[in-house]
Amino acid sequence: MYKEIMKDLTQLAHLKQLCKKKPDLLATLQSCKAKEYEEIWLILHKALEERTPPDKLLYDAENSTLLFREEDDRQYLLTCIIFICIYLQHLANSDKRKKHIKLDSNFYALFYKLIEIQFMLSDREVRMSFGKCLLQLCELNLEENEFSAHVKVNLLIFLLWKTCSSExxxxxxxxxxxxxxxxxxxxxxxxxxxxxxxxxxxxxxxxxxxxxxxxxxxxxxxxxxxxxxxxxxxxxxxxxxxxxxxxxxxxxxxxxxxxxxxxxxxxxxxxxxxxxxxxxxxxALKCPIKVAAKFRNVLSIFHNNKGDKSINNLIFKIYDPIIWRSLMSPNWKLRFNATCIFQLIFPVVDPCIKNVNYLASMEKAYQALFDLAEDVNACVLQAVAKCICHVLNELWEIISEQKRSALVEVLISKLLREKQHDNVKVEVLLGFYEMAKNKKIHKLFAKIFYRIKNLINDKSLRIRKNCIALVLELNKQLNENFSTQIDFSELIKRVTKDLFTYNVQSCIKKLSYVKYEHHERVKNKEICEFLKLSSNLITYSMWNCSIKEQAKKCVNLLNDYPALMICISKFATNLELVQRYKLASVLFEITNVKLGEEENSVLLGVGSAVNGANGQGCPKATNTGKCLEDPVINGKYVKYASLLLCVAYLLKPKNDQEVELCGSENIENFLRNKFKEEYFLASIDTLMQQFYFKILKYVNLNQDTYVEIHKYGRRELLSLHRAKNEHVCRKFILPLFYKWSLLESVISAHMHILNACIEFVFLHTCTEAEWASASKGSPFINAGRDLPFVDKDALGYFADEEEVLDSDEGSGIKGPSLRCNKKDDPMDEKEKERIYINEEKEINTLILLSLIVKKKKYHHMLFKSFQSIIHNFVFKFNSYLLFIFDKLAQSDFQLPPHFISPHYEDKGEFNFVQLVLYESAKIKGYFHLYISFFFLCYTSKRSNFPHDWDILIDNTLRSIHLISSVKFKNEIEIVTSGNLAGVTAVGGKVAHVDDRVAEWAIYTRTILHFVMHFLDMVEFTVAMKMTPIEDLDFTDLVKNVFMFYKCYELVQGGLNVVHREDIERVMNKYAAIIKERETFFDFIKNYKKNNSMVSYMRDSQVNYIQGILDNISLPKEKAKKGSS
Missing domain, CATH: 1.25.40 (Serine Threonine Protein Phosphatase 5, Tetratricopeptide repeat)
Structure with a gap:
């Protein structure tokens, strides 16, 4: 049996075969003698040395890892470890009676080699396998020697390594x-x-x-x-x-x-x-303030447990030699850190000292507080204020009456004096707030409140906020109404001012390119907290009466201070939800009754609403401004608008608990009875519509309760292209549909329309060469062709809706209608299943989706179901732009000679780039969606964009180059020519001239729209660091922009269209996106030196444009002069 083990022991296959037959191997090991074991360990040791020389290992310097080059060598090492584990199991089974197990020296050498190898290798499996071997070895009753100690240390290292690993x-x-x-x-x-x-x-x-x-x-x-x-x-x-x-x-x-x-x-x-x-x-004493605070935190467990005698001895032993010296240091940062620590270890007295000396040491600590209060540094005084308040709160009963009074007097007369720093006053008020929770100190505030109550009207927001918080805490702890001792007239002015500040700050846009995405709101939390506390203080006793009395107080307060009442309804948190709903219903009923009276009928007079930027409506034959010029009407408008806003804010849930309570059946029944649909329907197309619909946003009922409002909302969303009601849709109708879970169907219908339209544009531009250019006729595609369509199933949103009427409004020249769904057209069954997209639906879709993409909370719906449409739109519109600019740059831009001089005739043979998109509203809409979707795809983690971003960015850079490379025929004549030559035509030629003027006007204007909106894309890619600014050269691009403007001037009969706003927009855009300001100002100087670029204008225009450029560059030049 022994010979079978020794046979080819250095071979991996043989060793694996032995380990697989574990019972047989155990039996064989049982029969082996000591010398045979020594020979086995010697052979394995030599085999490991042969398989682990440096040349058989691979070191990766980048990742700092050392691994086997060959997998067989790694497997041999693992199998060798398994073999040893089986041997250790044999020892555990056979040597239980022995006091100590003694291993031979060859085994020691082998095991040391394994320890060395597993230390070197970056192989988790090897280490885990060897760790099990160590555990088995330590479980044996080994003889105490250097080897056993070494094994136990390595076991500890293995356990610590395993614990610290990622798993x-x-x-x-x-x-x-x-x-x-x-x-x-x-x-x-x-x-x-x-x-x-x-x-x-x-x-x-x-x-x-x-x-x-x-x-x-x-x-x-x-x-x-x-x-x-x-x-x-x-x-x-x-x-x-x-x-x-x-x-x-x-x-x-x-x-x-x-x-x-x-x-x-x-x-x-x-x-x-x-x-x-x-x-x-x-x-903790000598580091910078922020770092020192961290070391104080490390020591906090000693400071907080100084009642322990041993800790108290340690604190005195360490701090007594240095704390007093640090408190008097010339360095204010050291004094600040020392004061912060002194607060925690006060009074730093030897715990072993006798009573008489103890009092003397306490006196030393008190005197240190008085001396610190004379400091001149604001930060040190802030720490002193916190320290004194903490000492009073913690040691109130121990401190003598004399010392208490003296310390309180220091706080009020020195640290709260009028000329004191704001941060010091705030710290004192925060300390008083904590002291107010201590029942033993309550009597103090009854005596000193009259001395600190004026801080409620301080100029500093933080002081006012913390003073109000203190008053509310005193009311709560002492069961007294300290509010009665306060004059609220000045506070009301502060609240009104801060409310307006809060509303302005809440609408700040962080970055310029955010206009293509969502508006991040910058909310000032401190102002918000102040408004909440102020509202709770002003209404502290206001709600202790019946609902009718509450409503009466609200109306009276609103008559005197409308902004204050709006603030209270929005921020106050001291009235429960049910009570707020009852109060809101009473105020809503009062408003409806008052607006129903004859003298107030103008506010709810139904007529043609003026839905402009403000979204307000007014009666027929008037406008919003004229309605409100009458001071009487304006006063009533402010009063009842404010009342409706208060109702809306009272209905708005203020936390998750209230949101859950709003869904209860009792609340829904209450809202259904009190907020009936008829009131909201009556407000449509009136001055009060926006305020009624704001209430509707917070009424927690669905569309089944407001059927007619739902129908009205559908009509408004389908008539965006002609009603100009973007504000109403964005602010009220879209949020309503979102709340009612109907917005997704709206998005679905319009996304399918958008997809059909971009496919149509791409098909008739980038894939059909015959539409790319024409030598005669119109530059706009107007031949008969298949029009874009979508299946009815995809437009379920339109299924029950009447067809939106065509709009007669528009610019001078209109392209061909994309609508062909006439009733008399023969249609088979398949055609009936299709809905063709006309111009109105296309423009409506662009406007609606532009509104939706601006709101962050709607984005998940876009990517949830329409991710592929968005990806398709981004890719194809990017390709479309490249194609258009490429066609534009392929040949020189030639303006017909008769526009340049009256001596030329109109031959009518010129090369056009034929355009599918040429209306300004469409171009703006497509660009807005393109840049918005581009941004969302680039930043969204949910978007698995299937196209190569590098290609899209490269297309953008190529487009910039193509615009810059456009050449103009007869450039000198264009920039030096006067008015339109064709105005002298008579007879039958007049109509022809008018057509050609209009055609070329819209053609040049369309090119200008494409270029100017494309600049937004350039701004976006630079701002997102997707395009290096060093790769862009704007000199020729800006020159060509002005050349196109000049061509448009000539076509329009010399009309000056180079407006100040347009020039400033172009120049300021690049001033904003170029980080290296020197690059931009060098460009400005070069532009001004090149006279050929501005020579086509009159001297007054040249001076006018150069004045604009000077305004841009002057701040930089002034800065340089100032620095010199």
């Missing part, structure tokens, strides 16, 4: 704690491989929250820390380094570790730990 679990940490006694075998302070590995793993564990946050992990680290000075020093250095960069939450775990270490140390190690704690104290 380490809590159970591994607990197992490590159970084996903590193995630490005694480590050769502390001796620089050998195993000791160094253990040190490194211990310091690495301080980086792992899963380790140091676990109770067993803290225990193990504290135990290791207390073993020897060398490991204590090693861990302390890592401890200090990590404290600087860790968060305060993580540092609290560090605090527990060092406290546990100190508590369990004795003798020399306790002295070592106290030296380290003293070093932490020095860091």
């Amino acid at each position: 380490g679990k809590s159970a591994d940490i607990s197992k490590l704690k159970k084996n903590k006694d193995l630490c005694k075998y480590i050769k502390w302070g001796i620089p050998e491989k195993s000791t160094n590995s253990f040190y490194l793993l211990c310091s690495y564990s301080l980086n792992l929250p899963k380790f140091y946050a676990h109770p067993d992990g803290k225990f193990f680290l504290a135990h290791v820390w207390s073993q020897h000075e060398s490991i204590a020093s090693h861990l302390f250095n890592k401890f200090v380094h990590n404290t600087v960069v860790l968060s305060h939450d993580s540092i609290s775990h560090y605090s527990q570790i060092i406290h546990s270490t100190w508590k369990n140390c004795e003798g020399v190690m306790k002295e070592t730990l106290e030296i380290q704690i003293e070093h932490l104290v020095n860091l």
